[in-house]
Amino acid sequence: MERVAVLSGNHAVAHAVKLCRPHVIAAYPITPQTQIVEKLAEFVERGELKAKYIRVESEHSAMAAIIGASAAGARVFTATSSQGLLYMHEAIWSAAGARLPIVMAVVTRAIFPPWNIWTDHSDILAQRDTGWIIAMAESNQEVFDMIIQAYRIAEDERVLLPVMIGLDAFSLSHTAAPVSLLDQDKVDKFLPPRRAFSFLLDIENPITMGNVAFPDHYMEFRYLIQKAMERAKQVIREVEEEFYEISSRKYGGLVEEYRCNDADVILVLMGAWSGDAKECADKLREEGLRVGVLRIRFIRPLPIEEIKRVSLGRKAVIVVDRDISFGGTGILFTEVSSILQQNSVTVRGFIAGLGGRDVTAKDFAQMVKQVYTDLEVGERRSRVEWYGVKEVI
Amino acid sequence: MERVAVLSGNHAVAHAVKLCRPHVIAAYPITPQTQIVEKLAEFVERGELKAKYIRVESEHSAMAAIIGASAAGARVFTATSSQGLLYMHEAIWSAAGARLPIVMAVVTRAIFPPWNIWTDHSDILAQRDTGWIIAMAESNQEVFDMIIQAYRIAEDERVLLPVMIGLDAFSLSHTAAPVSLLDQDKVDKFLPPRRAFSFLLDIENPITMGNVAFPDHYMEFRYLIQKAMERAKQVIREVEEEFYEISSRKYGGLVEEYRCNDADVILVLMGAWSGDAKECADKLREEGLRVGVLRIRFIRPLPIEEIKRVSLGRKAVIVVDRDISFGGTGILFTEVSSILQQNSVTVRGFIAGLGGRDVTAKDFAQMVKQVYTDLEVGERRSRVEWYGVKEVI
Amino acid sequence: MIYEIRFHGRGGQGVVTAATLLAEAAVFEGLWSQAIPFFGAERRGAPVVAFTRISNKPIRIYSQIYNPDAIVVLDEKLLQLRSILQGLKSNGIIVVNSSEKLKFPKIPSQRIFTVNATSIALKLGLVVAGWPVVNTAMLGAIARVLNIISIESIEECIRRKWRGEMGEKNSLAARLAYENIRERD
Amino acid sequence: MIYEIRFHGRGGQGVVTAATLLAEAAVFEGLWSQAIPFFGAERRGAPVVAFTRISNKPIRIYSQIYNPDAIVVLDEKLLQLRSILQGLKSNGIIVVNSSEKLKFPKIPSQRIFTVNATSIALKLGLVVAGWPVVNTAMLGAIARVLNIISIESIEECIRRKWRGEMGEKNSLAARLAYENIRERD
Amino acid sequence: MREKIVPISTPAKGAVGKTGFWRTFKPIIDREKCIKCLLCWLYCPEGAILRTDDDITIDYDYCKGCGICANECPRKAIEIVLER
Amino acid sequence: MREKIVPISTPAKGAVGKTGFWRTFKPIIDREKCIKCLLCWLYCPEGAILRTDDDITIDYDYCKGCGICANECPRKAIEIVLER
Amino acid sequence: MTITIKSLSREEYLLPGNASCPGCPASLGLRLLGKALGKNMILVVPASCTSIIQGPYPKTSIKLPLINVIFASSAATASGIAAALEILGKKGVHVVCWSGDGGTVDIGLQALSGAAERGDNILYICYDNEAYMNTGIQRSGSTPYGAWTTTTVLGKRRHKKNLPMMMVVHDVPYVATASIGYPLDFIEKIRKAARYKGFKYIHLLAPCPVGWRFPPSKTIEIGRLAVLTGMWPLYEVERGKFRLTGVSRSLLDKSKRSPIVEYIKIQGRFSHISEEEIRILEEYVDKLWEDIRKIIS
Amino acid sequence: MTITIKSLSREEYLLPGNASCPGCPASLGLRLLGKALGKNMILVVPASCTSIIQGPYPKTSIKLPLINVIFASSAATASGIAAALEILGKKGVHVVCWSGDGGTVDIGLQALSGAAERGDNILYICYDNEAYMNTGIQRSGSTPYGAWTTTTVLGKRRHKKNLPMMMVVHDVPYVATASIGYPLDFIEKIRKAARYKGFKYIHLLAPCPVGWRFPPSKTIEIGRLAVLTGMWPLYEVERGKFRLTGVSRSLLDKSKRSPIVEYIKIQGRFSHISEEEIRILEEYVDKLWEDIRKIIS
Numbered sequence A, B: 001m002e003r004v005a006v007l008s009g010n011h012a013v014a015h016a017v018k019l020c021r022p023h024v025i026a027a028y029p030i031t032p033q034t035q036i037v038e039k040l041a042e043f044v045e046r047g048e049l050k051a052k053y054i055r056v057e058s059e060h061s062a063m064a065a066i067i068g069a070s071a072a073g074a075r076v077f078t079a080t081s082s083q084g085l086l087y088m089h090e091a092i093w094s095a096a097g098a099r100l101p102i103v104m105a106v107v108t109r110a111i112f113p114p115w116n117i118w119t120d121h122s123d124i125l126a127q128r129d130t131g132w133i134i135a136m137a138e139s140n141q142e143v144f145d146m147i148i149q150a151y152r153i154a155e156d157e158r159v160l161l162p163v164m165i166g167l168d169a170f171s172l173s174h175t176a177a178p179v180s181l182l183d184q185d186k187v188d189k190f191l192p193p194r195r196a197f198s199f200l201l202d203i204e205n206p207i208t209m210g211n212v213a214f215p216d217h218y219m220e221f222r223y224l225i226q227k228a229m230e231r232a233k234q235v236i237r238e239v240e241e242e243f244y245e246i247s248s249r250k251y252g253g254l255v256e257e258y259r260c261n262d263a264d265v266i267l268v269l270m271g272a273w274s275g276d277a278k279e280c281a282d283k284l285r286e287e288g289l290r291v292g293v294l295r296i297r298f299i300r301p302l303p304i305e306e307i308k309r310v311s312l313g314r315k316a317v318i319v320v321d322r323d324i325s326f327g328g329t330g331i332l333f334t335e336v337s338s339i340l341q342q343n344s345v346t347v348r349g350f351i352a353g354l355g356g357r358d359v360t361a362k363d364f365a366q367m368v369k370q371v372y373t374d375l376e377v378g379e380r381r382s383r384v385e386w387y388g389v390k391e392v393i
Numbered sequence C, D: 001m002i003y004e005i006r007f008h009g010r011g012g013q014g015v016v017t018a019a020t021l022l023a024e025a026a027v028f029e030g031l032w033s034q035a036i037p038f039f040g041a042e043r044r045g046a047p048v049v050a051f052t053r054i055s056n057k058p059i060r061i062y063s064q065i066y067n068p069d070a071i072v073v074l075d076e077k078l079l080q081l082r083s084i085l086q087g088l089k090s091n092g093i094i095v096v097n098s099s100e101k102l103k104f105p106k107i108p109s110q111r112i113f114t115v116n117a118t119s120i121a122l123k124l125g126l127v128v129a130g131w132p133v134v135n136t137a138m139l140g141a142i143a144r145v146l147n148i149i150s151i152e153s154i155e156e157c158i159r160r161k162w163r164g165e166m167g168e169k170n171s172l173a174a175r176l177a178y179e180n181i182r183e184r185d
Numbered sequence E, F: 001m002r003e004k005i006v007p008i009s010t011p012a013k014g015a016v017g018k019t020g021f022w023r024t025f026k027p028i029i030d031r032e033k034c035i036k037c038l039l040c041w042l043y044c045p046e047g048a049i050l051r052t053d054d055d056i057t058i059d060y061d062y063c064k065g066c067g068i069c070a071n072e073c074p075r076k077a078i079e080i081v082l083e084r
Numbered sequence G, H: 001m002t003i004t005i006k007s008l009s010r011e012e013y014l015l016p017g018n019a020s021c022p023g024c025p026a027s028l029g030l031r032l033l034g035k036a037l038g039k040n041m042i043l044v045v046p047a048s049c050t051s052i053i054q055g056p057y058p059k060t061s062i063k064l065p066l067i068n069v070i071f072a073s074s075a076a077t078a079s080g081i082a083a084a085l086e087i088l089g090k091k092g093v094h095v096v097c098w099s100g101d102g103g104t105v106d107i108g109l110q111a112l113s114g115a116a117e118r119g120d121n122i123l124y125i126c127y128d129n130e131a132y133m134n135t136g137i138q139r140s141g142s143t144p145y146g147a148w149t150t151t152t153v154l155g156k157r158r159h160k161k162n163l164p165m166m167m168v169v170h171d172v173p174y175v176a177t178a179s180i181g182y183p184l185d186f187i188e189k190i191r192k193a194a195r196y197k198g199f200k201y202i203h204l205l206a207p208c209p210v211g212w213r214f215p216p217s218k219t220i221e222i223g224r225l226a227v228l229t230g231m232w233p234l235y236e237v238e239r240g241k242f243r244l245t246g247v248s249r250s251l252l253d254k255s256k257r258s259p260i261v262e263y264i265k266i267q268g269r270f271s272h273i274s275e276e277e278i279r280i281l282e283e284y285v286d287k288l289w290e291d292i293r294k295i296i297s
């Protein structure tokens, strides 16, 4: 059996990346991601990882550098968070448009102003249009596993899209927990070296990447990205199956269903607090409330079929967002309720836990109970409210 | 009566901005926005507009500069497009978080790679989470009118949020069309000088803006932004009424309804091509199809009530997106269908016109007819498809 | 009533200016209009197009023009382009800056006009960077054949754009073209 | 079974390291664990907290710890903080690095232990930048009172973290504290 | 209220509390040796040395005990002792 | 197919067509005067002057008529005429 | 016109009870800035240790109007404020960027260079603690050769970017270097800079006990050693005129400079440095002074 | 070791039928780059005229592997490519950034400076047409004093940013200036630069007929006048060693320099320049050379 180490989420990322043998890493420090880049820099400097480590002067350049490296055929990695992610926004679009199989870890953190370094999913979700595959982990173990799978997904010829793996600031990034590692040879077998394609930068095959496309050509490239996203769903499932072979671990593909089968009410969320939500489900079941948890692992590609299937015939679906699209509403809520259009199920949304405000199993229970109470008095209207906001500040 | 001038959308913006007497303008050129910043630079250099014009070295700095100026009490303006908008993404969040009444024109344009300078709404819609009020104009006249109203909305004490006004690349930005101008004194009355608030940078009242907020404080600031967004809906309607007094022009608040009253099918979209959609509605009505157009003027704050009301009891709602959230679907489609959750109306989405691919009234008619045909054979399922993609490229 | 005109010229010839002036003249006449540039690589000498759309009602469409009622060609050489008459209505009009009798494949129901805008420009000394300025003359020509916008409106809009002598010369160019345009077989 | 421990110390004392080592020792024992730092301004000398959560089942919650079973105080001076015992379970345990008999307001059902980690550290020459290193000694003490993790596991994990002499000294510190911890009234 | 819609803060001593609590070492002025040169006042990063007319005192509520004053005092008039 | 999933382009002469068509002025070499110094070849931004062994010819398919060659020819061996 | 300690105001603009580490050069620098200019200034602070030093909402330790800004944007934000003040007719208010080395030589460089090129009326002060300290000591473009950081665990392989000289190339009216070891020199330079309209730049060396690994009591001492060893020449460039200041005036003569090991040996970040690396640093210092000699001559 | 025209390859890497304007200095520069290095290079091109010159999908006029990149990112992208080539063991391939002045001195400066500081193995060439041409002639940090652009309709009020000297401050192995008026000098410098490992910078003055308002036949002539009038000194700095090159070698002596009006009067962008403004430009040129004199001495 592989070694179990007690690792912070950040170090879990660094160890997973190392096992994937990236050629080029470029990153810029930001709390709470720094441990990732520090650890990787150390691996490289100490010769434990044969890679070039580019100490870029900003996140925009971090993404640009790995775009360049990836276009030249290298396997690449970067990590960032919050402001850093926003600062590289333009380059993020660029990576996807160029169809480069980049992998990035994103430690999700609240957005300035005011400064706040704690978890919040607004940063990663604000990138959901960009053409990246976007996943969120629930545990340090899953972060480790997801990173390794991410390369397989990204580099799959049916996909060729960059992948972002999210982990919650502090609750995962800095919390140390046991992680089962994998042996290098197993990972090597699972993840062979990156294949060279004919659209890479190569002096023997001079091509131009990304020159002007007039209106009669541009749209097709966008369509192809969307097609790749659709194919990615199947690839994600397949890769997870294969990963299971080497690790005996699997999570359920695009989503994880926890006690959903017979549930009346489904909690839908993503990230670290899903564990607390499961705890809540167990507790409430002891009280006789049939609660399940649908954890969104991949928000892009959007698990439309899964969400639809699991929501079918429930009394209520409760979406808990650790984010807000101002002037709209919770981003998961919007996506989930959009999927459930033409469906009469009650979808209740809660905006909670922004900027690291702690949310416990008890809080989830309170949300669920509130919904049950409303249902009992016949109040079935879908709507969103904020949870745990102090009235005066 | 005021003078009618034949102006490109860009020049309409510049003239409107001039009438609003901004103190500080900072901008960076990008096709197809350049005419805006060139015209304004000229106004300033020739002494026609008493303002400071900062010729910044990037869009990130453009937004930063007007954040600084606005925080010091100035009325400010910038304009950008596509890559420039993405490059300032981090600063965009910052402006809203600081609650600064900034106004920005966004010439909507496709995103690299490949290079494409034509219209596409993905750039502006990718900013929909940031806390900005976001509107799209249909005509050069409306661009002109919206800019002037934008300052009133942004600076309203109930709102205090930045506003983005979108206009389609080339179809508005470079197409010259008649625009009724307004006299300076009328605009001065409509838009009084910006009021000083106690949270501005002022040596007599030393305060710190944006320092760290721990988890016990951060969330409330986010909540207040959302509250302001909700109040903005009413403010937008009021401001339009007042603007009507000086201009005799109004468009309908957050949305414009065109022949919706008795419509069976509603086309939902935003921006310049709405005019072509209206043309289509008129034509199809001649053929006996009762089609209406619901034009989204403001996508943030999201016109939830309006969309719900107008969609009620229709045979179908057709959402046409000039954008795509990869791995999800059309952004308007997602928003609209989310609003229509628990509603059985058929919502059909089309992704069309990306990267400036032209869409005409005929194209809209084809979409509508396809939906009618499906309805006739009893196919009522909501779904999204791409319109006008060539199979092989 | 909606009337759509396509201008063909070469980068540097002021094709967009022509389209815009025509739109302004339409507004001056109390009509509605749009001037639509097509943005490509507008290099000096490279083929360029622009459009004007004129109507007696407010124009709300912003899609492109596929079937123009008239085509204005500022440089005869452009007639070599295969795409030059593409989409022209079967009863459309062609106006070419030319000194010669044109042999040109067109549908019989279409009408073709020529005017020697180059010689007008040269005569008036309208030359910039070695090139005769022909766009204003062509506006006079199109005014004549369109017959919805008076030459006076064209002249007025030209004079508003360029004050002083330049305005006078350019409006005179339009007038001369207006008077000297010929229909060919 | 779930067991939650809160560590109080001051910036520079290795509070997070202590929490993490305890978590590692738990895993070494075949248990499950988490070590949770609380991130504030961890300036040298400023009060700092960290947590360890131990369970015999996989731990899936990531929310914070509000009602710890035990509180470990690395610096006696911190007892002045009003918040020091906040949330401690009514049957909770307090372990303080102290040389004295403590007079300290607590609920009678809570138990209080002291160990002179500072003198252990000084005796072993465990001093960094003028400060005695007490975090490893305190781990020995907590092992004793928790009674779910053996001192051997603590020693092993310490030795894995610091190879050589440093490891030996630190594990010895833990052992000495394990042996010298006292319960007070 | 209007003030509070945006994340602004107002100046206050002890924004993170009485930071004298962080002290491990404590500076003590020997008034015999001190020549009131004010160098310690100038160098103290905390502004924890108070200057009254031409005398100085240490504000132990906020002195973090860095020891700069002692290190820089030309007369070695400041002693550093372990905080109790 | 795989090539075409990303926006890449392949090198080709005349990527925007035969740009000789853009020409207003036309350079004509006077072979009498020309001393084959190749300066025109070196300076032509288009690469529209072809160098065959030690002779030169202008590729009118692509010459844009900028006139640099004429301006720079040390022998004034290139004449610029209006394009017909 | 040298400043005396006694002449300095007792008013504090960085209030005690803030969140700096003991012995922090950044907080001392801020305190001195307050002494130099008093209340008539607006501070612009990008992400850095100073973001933390202020303390958290709803309080702040800084008794000046201060705007926290995103990391890359301090100079541009300041340009905007300066423009606003000018057009709103608010006279006599200095707009001061207070930025770390990372926010200056790396991610903030572009905005800085842009503002300098435009000649915007701001005073930009970089407090240079030679690494990203707020995020836990990662290398920056300003980290010196050989120094350990968490991203250069074997010592940095590149020399420090010479930002002050880059600013001199921008041809702005005032550029100066300063060291926290010489507070009065720093104050004097701030005041001098503030007399110019246009873009002014001061680069303050700020030895950080946490990141450089030395006891907090040594901040000033190390700030002095940097100068005395010639590692950090003090100078100012007024309207293009270069002038060494303070003790640096005598250090063109190499024999007057203390050996750089005196500076290096008391810093933990250099604890693993080799003889060869010290030689490279020495050469670097010699070249620094060689270049200065050329400019002066 | 001077290069002869005859020795240059006939192979073209910028194919005819591209979308440059007639008389374009950027396209000539690209052509010369091909002559200098041949096929063993990868080009990185940020948004600029060169993005258009290539022509649109599915064709390209450039017969080299080329990646178009977002405006601010060319140097960083190049760093990534160079790193990839190194670790993948692909030897002998030059990574060349081909960037406009806007993409170099303004929005691309930060990435450029970062790559230089790191010493990444790339050759950065800035072709400087002194404005944002691709977007229609807006001022850049590299636009000279007095020049009309669409955002400085009365003439720019600030001097040109001196990027080459800033790169010299970065202490990279090779920095040079060049002018399109002297193609062989340019080629020679490219080849010299390519021999160094690490970061190399060449700043090519590229007079643009469209933006500078002169007839397209004068591109070379104006490129020469820039040098002859002393407005644009040609030099190279190898491992810190400064050397004037070509005709500039004799221009330290002011009397050998042609009057700058010869350069200015044939450019439409300077058509409204006043006597006073010309004087300011002259002073600027004198100072340029004064600084060079200092460096050389």
Ligand SMILES: Cc1ncc(C[n+]2csc(CCOP(=O)(O)OP(=O)(O)O)c2C)c(N)n1
Pocket: A028, A029, A030, A031, A059, A083, A084, A087, G026, G047, G048, G049, G050, G070, G071, G072, G099, G100, G101, G102, G103, G104, G129, G130, G131, G132, G133, G134, G135, G140
């Ligand atoms: C875009 C962006 N990237 C990264 C960060 C994270 N960050 C905050 S402060 C900091 C280090 C600042 O270093 P420096 O400017 O030298 O100031 P110091 O902390 O040393 O005072 C970093 C990397 C950020 N806030 N924003």
Ligand SMILES: Cc1ncc(C[n+]2csc(CCOP(=O)(O)OP(=O)(O)O)c2C)c(N)n1
Pocket: B028, B029, B030, B031, B059, B083, B084, B087, H026, H047, H048, H049, H050, H070, H071, H072, H099, H100, H101, H102, H103, H104, H129, H130, H131, H132, H133, H134, H135, H140
């Ligand atoms: C982030 C961003 N901002 C603005 C632009 C628009 N833009 C494209 S090219 C260009 C001008 C380039 O100027 P320069 O670098 O000098 O090259 P030139 O066009 O003169 O060749 C600009 C402003 C862009 N593509 N991306």
Ligand code: SF4
Pocket: E029, E033, E034, E035, E036, E037, E038, E039, E040, E041, E056, E072, E073, E074, E075, E076, E077, E078
């Ligand atoms: S530095 Fe020493 S001598 Fe001077 S005032 Fe302070 S204690 Fe007194």
Ligand code: SF4
Pocket: E027, E043, E044, E045, E046, E047, E048, E049, E058, E062, E063, E064, E065, E066, E067, E068, E069, E070, G023
């Ligand atoms: S020890 Fe430090 S904080 Fe305390 S008074 Fe002395 S210098 Fe100030």
Ligand code: SF4
Pocket: F029, F033, F034, F035, F036, F037, F038, F039, F040, F041, F056, F072, F073, F074, F075, F076, F077, F078
């Ligand atoms: S430059 Fe003149 S002389 Fe030289 S080869 Fe060309 S045409 Fe002949």
Ligand code: SF4
Pocket: F027, F043, F044, F045, F046, F047, F048, F049, F058, F062, F063, F064, F065, F066, F067, F068, F069, F070, H023
């Ligand atoms: S005119 Fe210009 S493009 Fe034609 S051959 Fe001469 S230099 Fe080349």
Ligand code: SF4
Pocket: G019, G020, G021, G022, G023, G024, G025, G026, G027, G049, G053, G129, G133, G134, G208, G209, G210, G211
């Ligand atoms: S890390 Fe250094 S610069 Fe930052 S607050 Fe602490 S002592 Fe000051």
Ligand code: SF4
Pocket: H019, H020, H021, H022, H023, H024, H025, H026, H027, H049, H053, H129, H133, H134, H208, H209, H210, H211
């Ligand atoms: S604008 Fe100037 S640099 Fe750009 S393509 Fe045209 S001639 Fe070349």
Ligand SMILES: [Mg+2]
Pocket: G100, G101, G102, G127, G128, G129, G130, G131, G132, G133, G140
């Ligand atoms: Mg720093």
Ligand SMILES: [Mg+2]
Pocket: H100, H101, H102, H127, H128, H129, H130, H131, H132, H133, H140
């Ligand atoms: Mg340029």
